[in-house]
Amino acid sequence: MSRLFGGFFFESSCFYVSIIGMFFRLLIYEVQMKRFLFVLVVMVFSFFSVLAEGSKYDFELYTFDTSLYSTEKVRNEPDTKILVVDFFALYCEPCKKALPNWEKFYQKNKDKGFKFVIVAIPGEGDRASEQNKLTEFFKKSGYSFPVVFDKYMLVGKKYGVVDKNRSANVPTVFVIDKKGKIVAKESDHKKLLKKIEKML
Structure with a gap:
């Protein structure tokens, strides 16, 4: 038991x-x-x-002094209201004539949330010589806004400014809002300046 x-x-x-x-x-x-x-x-x-x-229009390119410029970083800065991306080429006379006006507007409005960047596109020569020409041009000009070099035209193609034959439709300027959306596109910078003033 x-x-x-x-x-x-x-x-x-x-x-x-x-x-x-x-x-x-x-x-x-x-x-x-x-x-x-x-x-x-x-x-x-x-x-x-x-x-x-992120935005499909964001890009990262180097300035002529080898600093990395990021549109996403600029957009996310607290004081940013709009970002203007201006495609530029040395052979484009209207592009060069617009620069003094952009500089004046940039100095006046950079503390009001206005951000501006030049995207320089190479001409028909080899990329190295084109980069040297652009570097020399902007160093002599003394403009204070950032300038980046689109060496392989990838950003130009992303924005639809450069076609498959490396032909660029310049001047073309884009206005990008805080969220990364294109809110304006213009070839005449004077018309665009009036629109931008209303956005700030």
């Missing part, structure tokens, strides 16, 4: 131990799942936050 009772007690104890063990395993699994889901939610949220901040 004692053996039978002892065997029953041992089997019952094993059963309860296994139940308790299973409970703790389920508890640990649940904690791990919650932790995994939390990390997953954070990752998904971060991913879509990055997508929301």
Whole structure:
């Protein structure tokens, strides 16, 4: 009788131990799942936050003094209201004639949320010599706004300014809002200046 009772007690104890063990395993699994889901939610949220901040018109190019210029970074600066992207080429006389007016407007409005960048496109010569010509031109001119070099015309193609034959439609100027959307496009900078004044 004692053996039978002892065997029953041992089997019952094993059963309860296994139940308790299973409970703790389920508890640990649940904690791990919650932790995994939390990390997953954070990752998904971060991913879509990055997508929301970006724009298909954003680009990164180097200035002539080898500083990296990022339109996304400029757009996300707290004081930015609009960003003007002006495509420029040395062979474009209207482009060159517009520069003094842009400089004057830039100096007057750069503290009012107006951001401006020149995207210089190479001519028909080789890229190295074109870059040297552009560097020399802007160093002599002394303009204070940023100038970047679109060496392979990828940004020009993105904006639809440069075609597959490397032919550029300049001057072309774009106004980009805080969210990265194009809100204005113009070839006549004087007309555009009037529109920009109303945006600031």
